[in-house]
Amino acid sequence: MTERQTFVRCDRLFDDWQDDVLHGDPPRRFDIGPGLEHIRLGPGMVALLGGSPGMGKTAFVMQSVVSAMSADDTLRVCVANVEMPPERLLERQLSRLGDVSLDDIQNRTLNARQRDKLDAAFDVLDDIADRLVFVRAPMTLENVADAADSIDADLIVLDYIQRIRPAGKHDDKRGSVDATMDSIRRFADAGCCVVALSAVGRSKDAKGRSSYSGEGLSLASFRESSELEYGADDAYLIVPSANSDAEPDDAEIDVSLRQLKSRYGKPTDVELTFDRSRQRFELAEPVMSEEHQRLRDSIAGLWGEA
Ligand SMILES: Nc1ncnc2c1ncn2[C@@H]1O[C@H](COP(=O)(O)OP(=O)(O)OP(=O)(O)O)[C@@H](O)[C@H]1O
Numbered sequence: 001m002t003e004r005q006t007f008v009r010c011d012r013l014f015d016d017w018q019d020d021v022l023h024g025d026p027p028r029r030f031d032i033g034p035g036l037e038h039i040r041l042g043p044g045m046v047a048l049l050g051g052s053p054g055m056g057k058t059a060f061v062m063q064s065v066v067s068a069m070s071a072d073d074t075l076r077v078c079v080a081n082v083e084m085p086p087e088r089l090l091e092r093q094l095s096r097l098g099d100v101s102l103d104d105i106q107n108r109t110l111n112a113r114q115r116d117k118l119d120a121a122f123d124v125l126d127d128i129a130d131r132l133v134f135v136r137a138p139m140t141l142e143n144v145a146d147a148a149d150s151i152d153a154d155l156i157v158l159d160y161i162q163r164i165r166p167a168g169k170h171d172d173k174r175g176s177v178d179a180t181m182d183s184i185r186r187f188a189d190a191g192c193c194v195v196a197l198s199a200v201g202r203s204k205d206a207k208g209r210s211s212y213s214g215e216g217l218s219l220a221s222f223r224e225s226s227e228l229e230y231g232a233d234d235a236y237l238i239v240p241s242a243n244s245d246a247e248p249d250d251a252e253i254d255v256s257l258r259q260l261k262s263r264y265g266k267p268t269d270v271e272l273t274f275d276r277s278r279q280r281f282e283l284a285e286p287v288m289s290e291e292h293q294r295l296r297d298s299i300a301g302l303w304g305e306a
Pocket residue numbers: 051052053054055056057058059060083102103276277278
């Protein structure tokens with residue numbers, strides 16, 4: 001058996017690396033929508049997404065998955081969700097894509113007009129169906145690996161990491177999460193992208209109260225293990241927007257998608273609205289088209305000359 005060397009000499013990799021820098025293709029990135037280009041999802045990347053309960057982590061990640069799969073018809077995805085069966089996850093996407101109330105879809109109370117509106121949404125989901133696999137319980141990493149292998153997945157979603165069981169016995173929750181992160185890194189080393197959702201702990205807000213408000217949450221809020229923050233290339237939190245006066249049961253809420261860690265770039269935050277009744281995230285300020293941007297710049301120029 002040939003043993004893998006534990007080091008690599010720089011002169012052995014230099015020529016290939018130089019050639020790649022000068023003539024190589026840009027790295028593959030999954031396109032999850034305009035205004036979200038800073039969210040680097042591609043082969044070999046591990047992203048961590050946390051947030052207080054009900055802020056829309058699952059909704060955001062599933063919207064990203066469906067958008068990326070629609071934009072790239074070679075993208076294959078494996079989803080492990082410990083809380084919701086595939087049908088419920090698909091219904092949320094149907095609601096978003098068809099702009100039809102999720103309640104009416106779930107309660108099977110659709111009228112003729114709503115059914116018509118869903119036609120195109122069903123087509124979008126049908127187009128990605130043979131490239132999308134859902135892991136069945138028990139949610140173990142072994143089952144995740146089997147499911148991912150079955151379609152040769154490029155992207156694995158773990159929703160959520162504290163409840164996905166690694167192989168072997170572990171003394172406590174922390175040991176178990178450490179082992180899960182270790183396996184996730186190995187999926188990434190094999191060329192997969194992994195998005196891991198995570199519970200976060202409460203922190204103290206400005207008035208010293210224990211809360212999930214954005215001001216107190218940080219990388220250390222990711223539950224259980226510092227391995228999570230070290231093992232991830234990028235880490236994000238979805239939190240209520242700083243000036244939001246939203247009530248817990250509002251249909252639409254303003255949220256910030258904060259980037260706490262970005263291994264290969266500048267951390268960037270973005271403001272979003274989350275329409276819970278359609279499970280849809282949108283940019284709080286839509287991205288300007290190039291033409292619109294040019295027009296704005298030339299008007300600004302005219303003001304400058306005046
Ligand atoms: N039919 C519906 N109509 C309106 N809001 C809904 C509906 N179904 C779910 N919601 C709300 O949408 C949000 C669901 O978000 P999602 O499940 O993505 O959150 P999460 O951050 O993953 O949550 P958790 O950490 O609790 O699992 C919750 O706030 C939930 O109350």
